[in-house]
Amino acid sequence: MTTTITPPSGAAEQAPSEPPARRRHAVTRRRRGNGRFVAACLLPALALFALFMIWPTLSVFRMSLYTWSGFSPKMRFVGLDNFTKLIDDQQFLRAFQNTVALLVIVTVVTMGLGLSLAAIMTRQKLRGRNLYRFILYIPNVLSVVVIAAIFSAVFDQENGLINGTLRLLSLDGLQQVWLGDQGVVLWSVAIAMVWQALGYYMVIYMASMASIPEELYEASALDGAGAGRQFFTITLPLIWETLRTTLTFFVLSAVNLSFVLVRAMTGGGPDGASDVLLSYMYQQAYTNSSYGYGMAIGVVIFAFSFLVSLLVSRATRRQPLQY
Template identity: 40%
Template sequence: MKEKGRILFVAVCTVPALLLFVVFFFYPILRAFTMAFYRWSGMARGTEVFIGLDNFRTMFHDDIFWLSFKNSFIVMLIVPAATVILALFLAVLLTRFKLREKFFYRTVLFFPNVLSIVVISILWSFIYHPTMGILKAIFESLGLTRLSEIIWLGTPETALYSVTVTIVWAGLGFYLILFIAGIESIPLQYYEASAIDGAGHVRQFFSVTLPLLWEVMRVSFVLLISGVFYGSFIYVQVMTNGGPNWSSETLVNYLYYQAFKNFNMGYATAIGLVVFLIGITLAFLSNRLTRKDTVEF
């Protein structure tokens, strides 16, 4: 009776969560696999037309799809690398060097994580503003006239990279705190022993800090790659809306355009299926490529 009661208790606790998972996660994915083979405006049920692989054929001949594909990979290459390098550099600076204002710097750098993505996007849109932006005023005060005249969000060559800078700034504080916690958990004896052996700050970083912080960095890379792939949508949507001339469009933004502006739900679902497969593949590859033996202490 006790065993049956335990099984019943576990079932009562898990079945509601399992139902929610099936209804809101598993079923939409399964539906996407089927809807990708239909032409449907998304306006009324029963109007779906089976077209086989036509959505995928259209996709591979769609120049805007390939441009958004390239832009997505540019963002995924720049943001994780820049965020981890900057966060790691600042974390070492705030933990291994005696700075009296380090708690102030931690607070300031973490502050963007308190703001919503929309607020951050609007804030940086004003920073990049071509006539009254802070960036323009800074370049003018430094005498950099050519840089002050650039319309950062309105020029195809700079729009995507301007949004990328915003994404790095917004996520920097979270990973900074993550790395600081990891570095502060490393016993001081290792640094003292390396200092006795004559190791300077650079040698201590590569011989002590980096190996013992590797697991934290692995998790950070996986979070960044998967998060940026989907999370860049709001930044692009608010700051540039994919423009100018599709130069900052990403796959997720193009999916949104096809589904809710072009009312081509079948094609959008096919793009969503590709996005899902790319996201899973990248998360798996980043986890495999960064795997190494754990250094224990």
């Protein structure tokens, strides 16, 4: 008599577990597939970046080692002679000084006013606050060339707004040739740069300040802290990362902004008094037919911008605060 053992009711046969080697192979194959997909998505962007950023940058470095008019097929290798000439070029040194002066003045004024206005409009109950914000933000919407045209009219010697107002107030002695005087032309360009950028950074700081909990200010007020103390001990530390990012971005963008405003407002004059690095590079490369020399100035601008951004990043690095 044969006895058949029947498994308990409801028990299911369990398939043998998958070998570990096969599981590892499946995971590896899946990861490779994901990697190929990511690479396929990134490849077009990397190709465009290499074509329009890396290759032109390398070309600038290469052309800085040659003497070339920009039009002639003849190019002569001169090594570092173009950079040696820069050391003795007084106009280049003047343009470099103007660039540094504009960066320092415009950055300090723009960041300071932007933070102050943002704190006032965020913390104070102002009537028409949205209207003020809109008015201050308008310059950022306008083209830089339009802003240059506006300030060229404002600083006009005969019919400009400033000299006209001074004449109306019988303050003729304070009138200036704003864009024709070597002593004030750089300040005129700086005013235009501040006016163009102020509203944009004010709005960014307002958005960052609006995220700070109100309870922190209420607690500090109970402890006797005033508005100024609250700004430096609560507001500024909690938006520090935003300030650090915008500071680096502004310093780099100001180099380009100064070039456009100088070319449109003064053309680098009078007698090169308002020249900045980019305008002097443009003049040498495309006006004086010294393309190789202009590219050497471009290399200096690249190194200068990289160094400034690195210094700003290192100088403003600190442990972020959380709330």
